[in-house]
Amino acid sequence: MCDRPHREHRVPVPDRGRGDGRERVQPDVRSGETTERKSFALRVHTDEGVTGEYVGGNSPAAAQINTVANYLVGRDPLRRERHWSNINRALRKYDRMGIGPVDIALWDLAGKYYDAPVHELLGTYRDRLPAYASTYGGDRNGGLDSPDAFADFAEDCLDMGYRGFKIHVWGGSDGARDVNREAETVRAVGERVGAEMDLMVDPACEPETFADALKIGRACDEYDYLWLEDPYRDAGISQHGHAKLRELVDTPLLRTEHVRGLEPHTDFVANGATDFLRADPEYDAGITGALKRAKVAEGFGLDVEFHAPGPAQRQCIAAIRNTNYYEMALVHPEAQNTQPPVYRGDYSDMFDAIDTDGTVPVPDGPGLGVEYDWDYIGTNATGSVHVYE
Numbered sequence: 001m002c003d004r005p006h007r008e009h010r011v012p013v014p015d016r017g018r019g020d021g022r023e024r025v026q027p028d029v030r031s032g033e034t035t036e037r038k039s040f041a042l043r044v045h046t047d048e049g050v051t052g053e054y055v056g057g058n059s060p061a062a063a064q065i066n067t068v069a070n071y072l073v074g075r076d077p078l079r080r081e082r083h084w085s086n087i088n089r090a091l092r093k094y095d096r097m098g099i100g101p102v103d104i105a106l107w108d109l110a111g112k113y114y115d116a117p118v119h120e121l122l123g124t125y126r127d128r129l130p131a132y133a134s135t136y137g138g139d140r141n142g143g144l145d146s147p148d149a150f151a152d153f154a155e156d157c158l159d160m161g162y163r164g165f166k167i168h169v170w171g172g173s174d175g176a177r178d179v180n181r182e183a184e185t186v187r188a189v190g191e192r193v194g195a196e197m198d199l200m201v202d203p204a205c206e207p208e209t210f211a212d213a214l215k216i217g218r219a220c221d222e223y224d225y226l227w228l229e230d231p232y233r234d235a236g237i238s239q240h241g242h243a244k245l246r247e248l249v250d251t252p253l254l255r256t257e258h259v260r261g262l263e264p265h266t267d268f269v270a271n272g273a274t275d276f277l278r279a280d281p282e283y284d285a286g287i288t289g290a291l292k293r294a295k296v297a298e299g300f301g302l303d304v305e306f307h308a309p310g311p312a313q314r315q316c317i318a319a320i321r322n323t324n325y326y327e328m329a330l331v332h333p334e335a336q337n338t339q340p341p342v343y344r345g346d347y348s349d350m351f352d353a354i355d356t357d358g359t360v361p362v363p364d365g366p367g368l369g370v371e372y373d374w375d376y377i378g379t380n381a382t383g384s385v386h387v388y389e
Helices: 059-072 080-090 099-114 118-122 147-160 179-193 210-222 239-248 262-270 286-299 311-318 374-379
Strands: 006-014 034-045 051-056 128-137 164-168 198-202 227-229 253-255 276-279 303-306 326-331 359-361 381-386
Touching: 006 059, 034 059, 034 099, 051 099, 059 080, 059 099, 080 099, 080 286, 099 118, 099 286, 099 311, 118 286, 118 311, 128 147, 128 198, 128 311, 147 164, 147 179, 164 179, 179 198, 179 210, 198 210, 210 227, 210 239, 239 253, 239 262, 262 276, 262 286, 276 286, 286 303, 286 311, 303 311, 303 326, 311 326, 374 381
Parallel strands: 128 164, 128 326, 164 198, 198 227, 227 253, 253 276, 276 303
Antiparallel strands: 006 034, 006 381, 034 051, 128 359
């Protein structure tokens, strides 16, 4: 490798208000306003002229990349497993989220080097991915402001072709939480579309007590929900708590989105604390790390479900047997998904990106199979650019 530029840039999130000045999806953003979030763009250049790229990540990951970047300069970019192992050790005092963007960029580079999509390097299993609609959290003044509103939106998603529907409940403040309303939302959606869609609920660790998780879980049991995710305020990391919850509710648990490290993921399964594993190439140490989690799940006879949409997720799911869905997130009847405008071409993770069968394609170009809009990224750069050479 010759050098690795790492650029921070702004991504606009426009008009997520309701249209009449009242709050909707973001409590602190009103109609007509635009907020911003940071994203990070990574390029890995080589002396053979092949460049690996990835756009994504977050500030903690970027900080960790700064601590390990110089290690990679001058090394063979195709030795991903060795680099993964060495960086995994180097970041052992941290959450290791800095591995993800680097590893994904190295897989993109390998695909371009071999003129093949990443899923082909991994071993292709499928070329279209069934998608489920994963909602924004409940709001207060329109869109998803009641159990019936969630049920109405679930019907709309079913009509579009989505095969599954996941509820993200209300939260963000003490006044916004109401476990009885959350349970009623589970029932309303189950009553309306439960016979025709796979249903999931993700309270996002908002419920404050184990008893709250039981109430939501038992509501899920009434309508055969496919899974219950992040059910209460332990922040998703208590193996004992979730093993106990599994004894008391019938709905399968999906855990480990907020668990960092391969071994703790394995321990969650071995100790009976989850039914599905979660994986995310950004969170879980890249495509290399995500595939390790898929193999752990397979070894235990279980499935792994990938968190969030994106080209790296599509490449992984295309190469894995024991997985069921692609998460189209986040969707809402009145607000667009916040896909960053960093892609050229027709790649899309917007609400209407599915076909009539409810599936999305797997990018089939070399590497991740997408082309980034570097003009847009450069125009919106914050000025924070790091080059290692």
